[in-house]
Amino acid sequence: MIKLKVTDRDGQKHEIEAQEGDTLMEALREHDWGVSAICGGMCSCGTCHVYLNEEDGGKFPPVDIDEEDLVDMLEFTRESSRLSCQLTLSAEHNGVSLELAPEE
Amino acid sequence: MSDTTVIVGAGQAGLQTAVSLRQGGYAGRLLLLGSEAHLPYQRPPLSKQVLKGEFDADRCTLRGADFLAAQEIEFRPHSRAEALLSDQQQLRLADGQLLSYDALVIASGARLNRLHLPGSELDGVFYLRTIDDALTLRERLQAQPQVLIAGAGYIGLEVAASARALGCKVRVVEAQQQLMQRSALPAIADFMRARHEQEGVAFHFGRKLAAIHGQRQVQRVGLDDGTELDAELVVKGIGVRPDLRWLEGSGLATARGILVDDQCRTNLANVYAAGDCAETQHPLYSEPVLLESVQNAVSQGKTCAAAILGQDTSYSDVPWFWSEQFDCRIQLAGLPQPQDELVVRSDAPNSMTVLALGADRLHAIQCINAPRDYMAARKIIALGDAIDRDRLRNPKTELKELL
Numbered sequence: 022m023i024k025l026k027v028t029d030r031d032g033q034k035h036e037i038e039a040q041e042g043d044t045l046m047e048a049l050r051e052h053d054w055g056v057s058a059i060c061g062g063m064c065s066c067g068t069c070h071v072y073l074n075e076e077d078g079g080k081f082p083p084v085d086i087d088e089e090d091l092v093d094m095l096e097f098t099r100e101s102s103r104l105s106c107q108l109t110l111s112a113e114h115n116g117v118s119l120e121l122a123p124e125e
Numbered sequence: 126m127s128d129t130t131v132i133v134g135a136g137q138a139g140l141q142t143a144v145s146l147r148q149g150g151y152a153g154r155l156l157l158l159g160s161e162a163h164l165p166y167q168r169p170p171l172s173k174q175v176l177k178g179e180f181d182a183d184r185c186t187l188r189g190a191d192f193l194a195a196q197e198i199e200f201r202p203h204s205r206a207e208a209l210l211s212d213q214q215q216l217r218l219a220d221g222q223l224l225s226y227d228a229l230v231i232a233s234g235a236r237l238n239r240l241h242l243p244g245s246e247l248d249g250v251f252y253l254r255t256i257d258d259a260l261t262l263r264e265r266l267q268a269q270p271q272v273l274i275a276g277a278g279y280i281g282l283e284v285a286a287s288a289r290a291l292g293c294k295v296r297v298v299e300a301q302q303q304l305m306q307r308s309a310l311p312a313i314a315d316f317m318r319a320r321h322e323q324e325g326v327a328f329h330f331g332r333k334l335a336a337i338h339g340q341r342q343v344q345r346v347g348l349d350d351g352t353e354l355d356a357e358l359v360v361k362g363i364g365v366r367p368d369l370r371w372l373e374g375s376g377l378a379t380a381r382g383i384l385v386d387d388q389c390r391t392n393l394a395n396v397y398a399a400g401d402c403a404e405t406q407h408p409l410y411s412e413p414v415l416l417e418s419v420q421n422a423v424s425q426g427k428t429c430a431a432a433i434l435g436q437d438t439s440y441s442d443v444p445w446f447w448s449e450q451f452d453c454r455i456q457l458a459g460l461p462q463p464q465d466e467l468v469v470r471s472d473a474p475n476s477m478t479v480l481a482l483g484a485d486r487l488h489a490i491q492c493i494n495a496p497r498d499y500m501a502a503r504k505i506i507a508l509g510d511a512i513d514r515d516r517l518r519n520p521k522t523e524l525k526e527l528l
């Protein structure tokens with residue numbers, strides 16, 4: 022079990038548990054305040070958009086071209102934007118904190 | 126507000142309705158009926174990651190049992206609705222049980238078009254709609270049989286790509302002269318035909334299956350021009366349509382699907398419909414549309430919930446869809462209209478963008494491996510503003526600049 026700290030769109034903070042091997046999107050989708058992830062992780066919709074701080078962001082592989090192309094075109098993109106469906110969780114992600122981006 | 130909402134169909138649209146009702150503060154009882162054995166799951170990976178063995182079945186589950194319990198969504202698998210008794214606001218299930226509703230959402234999806242041919246009952250003839258279909262098919266594909274696919278629609282072509290990835294010999298028989306005839310623009314269809322052929326898929330256009338031959342197992346397929354092709358496995362991908370049979374006599378207005386307005390309301394009081402089964406009066410189009418996509422199912426699920434909660438709502442989202450075949454991600458948004466001017470742009474290898482331009486607006490985009498164009502065009506279509514056609518035609522203009 023990995024623990025993550027998530028700030029939802031209303032600014033509420035939650036501590037959630039996730040399984041190693043799942044994507045971050047799959048962990049977030051399990052909560053009513055979570056992401057809608059319409060395309061189910063196919064890097065096609067941008068509805069799983071999150072912000073990671075620099076340190077925690079560095080614990081995941083860098084953005085690939087597909088993800089970059091989509092993120093660039095989203096409404097609320099920031100430097101720290103990631104698509105949570107492209108991030109697979111492992112033990113080193115325990116304690117990571119993140120924020121959900123506004124819905125598109 | 127209603128006390129009990131019953132949702133028929135625990136797929137993408139039904140689940141979304143339930144989730145959105147709770148998110149919107151719905152305090153009544155929520156029953157989510159699924160005719161399958163499984164928790165609500167998504168279908169897109171079935172023909173892609175599941176067939177290729179990249180996803181196991183669990184990975185397709187949309188929401189777990191814990192989530193449903195926490196949200197007080199009473200999920201009932203193996204519960205098929207059999208009749209709608211609208212006068213008394215009741216539903217009859219296959220086991221005879223009667224359920225009363227204050228609001229009813231029909232999200233029962235679509236059923237497969239069946240192809241009744243001699244030999245259809247042979248071992249090795251498959252359809253693909255459910256997760257059980259996908260798992261059986263996957264197992265059979267592991268042995269690298271010779272595969273024949275009837276129908277070059279999205280699902281047929283995704284199965285073709287997955288079967289090639291697994292090393293199977295693949296043939297596709299298509300009655301029309303083009304791939305994805307129903308929704309892809311010709312340039313996109315031709316591009317994908319070339320990709321499939323490069324990957325070793327053989328096409329037989331303008332032909333239909335006439336019979337399937339074999340002892341117990343499929344061995345050969347006969348086409349309507351007399352051609353005989355060897356095949357050990359036949360996959361029929363000849364489309365779906367809403368299953369309206371159980372609604373006969375209910376008074377519900379239907380055409381190709383269940384007719385709904387932009388708030389997903391049917392002609393019957395307190396009865397709503399969403400997803401593949403709904404034919405929608407969409408504000409963007411003059412004719413009702415019947416869409417088969419995750420986007421439509423999810424958006425209409427949200428609309429149903431808002432309508433039940435008495436919120437002001439209108440479903441006017443630009444329709445969008447995607448498909449994956451080999452290394453090509455195909456993305457579509459909007460619906461091209463018959464008089465549209467088609468502009469084809471291609472800036473990078475293995476990619477293409479086609480824009481369908483109306484007199485003063487962008488109607489649709491269809492593209493392959495061009496997510497930037499896709500996202501920008503989706504926004505331009507949604508805004509519905511007048512466009513500068515010359516700039517759109519110029520391949521040097523980044524679509525984003527037009528926003």
Ligand SMILES: Cc1cc2nc3c(=O)[nH]c(=O)nc-3n(C[C@H](O)[C@H](O)[C@H](O)COP(=O)(O)OP(=O)(O)OC[C@H]3O[C@@H](n4cnc5c(N)ncnc54)[C@H](O)[C@@H]3O)c2cc1C
Pocket residue numbers: 133134135136137138139158159160161167168169170171172204205206207232233234235253254255280368371399400401402416417418419420422445446447448449
């Ligand atoms: C193999 C495959 C690949 C696809 N790929 C894509 C893709 O890449 N992108 C995309 O956008 N779309 C794709 N689609 C289409 C997409 O999955 C559907 O549009 C979407 O699932 C529709 O959601 P729905 O809730 O309306 O119907 P469904 O998800 O089909 O759910 C309806 C549910 O209702 C149940 N049901 C039916 N009748 C009854 C009854 N009488 N009582 C109780 N329950 C009932 C059914 O068993 C089913 O579980 C794909 C579909 C398939 C089959």
Ligand code: FES
Pocket residue numbers: 046058059060061062063064065066067068069104105106107
């Ligand atoms: S879930 Fe659609 S892009 Fe991540």
